[in-house]
Amino acid sequence: MGIRSFVTTELSLTEFPELGRTDLRNLKKGIDEAFKGFTRNYGEGIEDLFIPLLRFLVWFEKLMLATPWPLMIVILCALVYAGARNWVLVVGTATVLLVAGYLGMWEDMMKTLSIISVSTLICIVFGIPFGIMMSKSNRTQAIVTPILDIMQTVPSFVYLIPIVMLLGIGRVPGLMAVCIYAIPPVVRLTNLGIRLVDKDVLEAADAFGASSRQKLFTVQIPLALPTIFAGINQTIMMALAMVVVAALIGVQGLGGEVLKAVNNQYLALGLFNGIAILSIAIVFDRVSQQFGKRLQKHSEVIHG
Amino acid sequence: MADNSIDVKGLYKIFGSNGKKYIEAVQNGMSKDELNAKHGHVLGLKNINITMPSAKIQVIMGLSGSGKSTMIRHINRLIAPTVGEVMFQGVDVCKMSETDLREFRRHKTAMVFQKFALLPHRTVVKNALYGLELQGIDKKEAEERARHWLQRVGLDGFEDRYPNELSGGMQQRVGLARALTNDADILLMDEAFSALDPLIRTDMQAMLLELQEELHKTVVFITHDLDEALRLGDRIAILRDGAVIQQGTGQEIVLNPADAYIADFVKEVNRGRVIRVDTIMETAENGTATVSIPSGSRLENVAKLLSDSGETLANVVDDKGITIGAVSMRSTIEAMVTPAKH
Ligand SMILES: Nc1ncnc2c1ncn2[C@@H]1O[C@H](COP(=O)(O)OP(=O)(O)O)[C@@H](O)[C@H]1O
Numbered sequence: 001m002g003i004r005s006f007v008t009t010e011l012s013l014t015e016f017p018e019l020g021r022t023d024l025r026n027l028k029k030g031i032d033e034a035f036k037g038f039t040r041n042y043g044e045g046i047e048d049l050f051i052p053l054l055r056f057l058v059w060f061e062k063l064m065l066a067t068p069w070p071l072m073i074v075i076l077c078a079l080v081y082a083g084a085r086n087w088v089l090v091v092g093t094a095t096v097l098l099v100a101g102y103l104g105m106w107e108d109m110m111k112t113l114s115i116i117s118v119s120t121l122i123c124i125v126f127g128i129p130f131g132i133m134m135s136k137s138n139r140t141q142a143i144v145t146p147i148l149d150i151m152q153t154v155p156s157f158v159y160l161i162p163i164v165m166l167l168g169i170g171r172v173p174g175l176m177a178v179c180i181y182a183i184p185p186v187v188r189l190t191n192l193g194i195r196l197v198d199k200d201v202l203e204a205a206d207a208f209g210a211s212s213r214q215k216l217f218t219v220q221i222p223l224a225l226p227t228i229f230a231g232i233n234q235t236i237m238m239a240l241a242m243v244v245v246a247a248l249i250g251v252q253g254l255g256g257e258v259l260k261a262v263n264n265q266y267l268a269l270g271l272f273n274g275i276a277i278l279s280i281a282i283v284f285d286r287v288s289q290q291f292g293k294r295l296q297k298h299s300e301v302i303h304g
Numbered sequence: 305m306a307d308n309s310i311d312v313k314g315l316y317k318i319f320g321s322n323g324k325k326y327i328e329a330v331q332n333g334m335s336k337d338e339l340n341a342k343h344g345h346v347l348g349l350k351n352i353n354i355t356m357p358s359a360k361i362q363v364i365m366g367l368s369g370s371g372k373s374t375m376i377r378h379i380n381r382l383i384a385p386t387v388g389e390v391m392f393q394g395v396d397v398c399k400m401s402e403t404d405l406r407e408f409r410r411h412k413t414a415m416v417f418q419k420f421a422l423l424p425h426r427t428v429v430k431n432a433l434y435g436l437e438l439q440g441i442d443k444k445e446a447e448e449r450a451r452h453w454l455q456r457v458g459l460d461g462f463e464d465r466y467p468n469e470l471s472g473g474m475q476q477r478v479g480l481a482r483a484l485t486n487d488a489d490i491l492l493m494d495e496a497f498s499a500l501d502p503l504i505r506t507d508m509q510a511m512l513l514e515l516q517e518e519l520h521k522t523v524v525f526i527t528h529d530l531d532e533a534l535r536l537g538d539r540i541a542i543l544r545d546g547a548v549i550q551q552g553t554g555q556e557i558v559l560n561p562a563d564a565y566i567a568d569f570v571k572e573v574n575r576g577r578v579i580r581v582d583t584i585m586e587t588a589e590n591g592t593a594t595v596s597i598p599s600g601s602r603l604e605n606v607a608k609l610l611s612d613s614g615e616t617l618a619n620v621v622d623d624k625g626i627t628i629g630a631v632s633m634r635s636t637i638e639a640m641v642t643p644a645k646h
């Protein structure tokens with residue numbers, strides 16, 4: 001009898017020994033309450049912290065929207081040419097912009113370009129120094145690598161919840177969500193690029209009396225630049241992949257339209273905006289790839 | 305002229321997490337293999353004592369893995385010793401602070417590497433001025449000085465090319481120009497010509513000797529090639545398993561190899577190119593010969609003079625033209641062929 005009751009009441013193999021219903025509810029409630037408390041106490045302060053960022057975002061978006069469209073097309077084509085030195089890409093870019101504008105997507109496209117540019121910029125500004133720090137110490141690398149893995153693998157909806165609880169809905173939380181997802185490649189590849197720098201060249205810098213700062217700026221970063229650029233390319237692609245998700249928490253633009261199309265089953269709207277996002281992705285990808293290639297031109301060492 | 309000799313004293317290097325711990329064992333005769341097998345440490349250098357003369361070329365020679373690169377890297381402390389001293393102008397390089405060491409590397413030393421180690425993203429001229437840039441010297445002046453040295457090594461017209469557009473020989477000229485632009489007293493060359501084709505290598509050796517005639521730097525030149533060592537070295541130290549097994553002038557080593565290992569090394573050498581006339585001349589005879597040759601000439605030049613002139617005897621004269629001895633064709637040829645006993 002003793003054994004029987006033990007098996008059924010305490011260790012059933014068909015039913016998982018769960019925490020009691022009330023206990024579980026209390027646990028979840030406890031976590032929720034704790035975070036809500038945190039939000040109540042600090043939320044406003046944290047939001048205030050992001051006000052300059054919000055202002056910048058709004059300013060940048062307004063700037064892009066206020067620029068006359070022909071000028072905008074010229075500027076964007078010039079940037080594409082500066083990056084890729086390729087006329088086919090310039091013509092392609094102009095075509096995409098003209099068609100998108102003609103099909104009524106000009107404003108959304110500018111909004112999307114604006115948030116992508118700003119989030120890429122933020123990823124670069126924080127990601128590269130972080131990657132450099134990571135390359136300097138194996139311990140930092142051991143700690144940061146799993147964190148980056150988590151940032152890339154945890155479904156973004158999971159961290160959308162605390163972000164929304166803390167910052168509400170709007171551009172800043174959207175930007176945060178995009179950056180969390182998009183920053184890992186640039187950090188990872190900066191770290192990798194610096195670690196892969198030719199030991200012989202580094203030794204030469206040492207032999208001529210370079211300080212670690214001089215080594216960083218005259219050898220490590222320049223030689224790692226093609227790799228860093230591969231990271232920036234991936235970061236841009238991942239940021240673009242997030243525009244629809246970011247639309248869920250109030251980021252306007254092409255992503256928002258796609259979301260509207262899904263909710264209302266507007267096939268054409270979804271298709272148009274989807275293709276617009278894809279076109280931006282292709283242009284960004286090609287431009288940054290060509291740019292990376294040009295950086296690499298002299299990097300391969302040839303002996304003999 | 306300042307004394308720019310380098311004095312290496314009692315230098316030991318044991319690679320591994322705790323090299324100091326095994327110094328005593330090594331000093332008491334533990335071998336490289338035993339140290340590695342028992343304690344997992346690698347004996348890099350063992351009790352090195354070399355006085356590298358000021359304004360001369362000191363060659364360090366040895367086979368691959370004998371510790372040459374380890375040795376030369378102690379002079380600018382790219383590798384720190386386990387124990388020992390490297391004295392230069394009264395200061396021990398091994399005891400310098402980080403800042404002093406950086407200044408020492410910037411102003412007193414320059415290095416040329418086996419694999420060139422150029423900065424691939426920079427043009428030739430930007431490579432050559434790298435040392436000056438690190439010193440914080442004005443861009444314009446740095447570029448002027450770099451261009452001067454690029455021209456000296458025969459690279460004018462290539463200033464704006466990138467290293468990977470140049471052949472190996474030209475890349476190493478850039479390496480040499482980069483070192484010379486630094487205007488340092490010490491020039492460290494780690495197998496600088498080993499990666500080059502034989503013909504280009506001979507050219508580079510000639511260029512180095514020509515430059516040295518006027519620059520008088522203290523050159524430390526690493527090679528695994530005896531011919532190169534004999535051609536360039538005012539003094540030669542031979543390394544084996546991290547220890548110096550013989551040092552002296554090329555002639556001393558060729559004439560009196562310290563052991564069978566070195567004897568084996570030197571037996572194929574062109575002795576006519578190494579041995580000087582002073583070694584074999586006889587002081588007694590005087591005035592009978594009609595041709596003369598300067599003291600310090602190599603035997604191959606003596607042989608050429610004698611056969612060209614059809615004489616069998618030549619006077620040896622000092623730099624004032626005074627006869628100090630004489631040398632015969634017979635003794636010249638005898639000294640040039642390898643003695644049978646080796
Ligand atoms: N960082 C290091 N750690 C362990 N062993 C080393 C290290 N550097 C060199 N060695 C060892 O020291 C010995 C001498 O190497 P090296 O100075 O490069 O020889 P060489 O330049 O004459 O070919 C070799 O046995 C090599 O394996």
Ligand SMILES: [Mg+2]
Nearest residue numbers: 372373374495
């Ligand atoms: Mg070596």
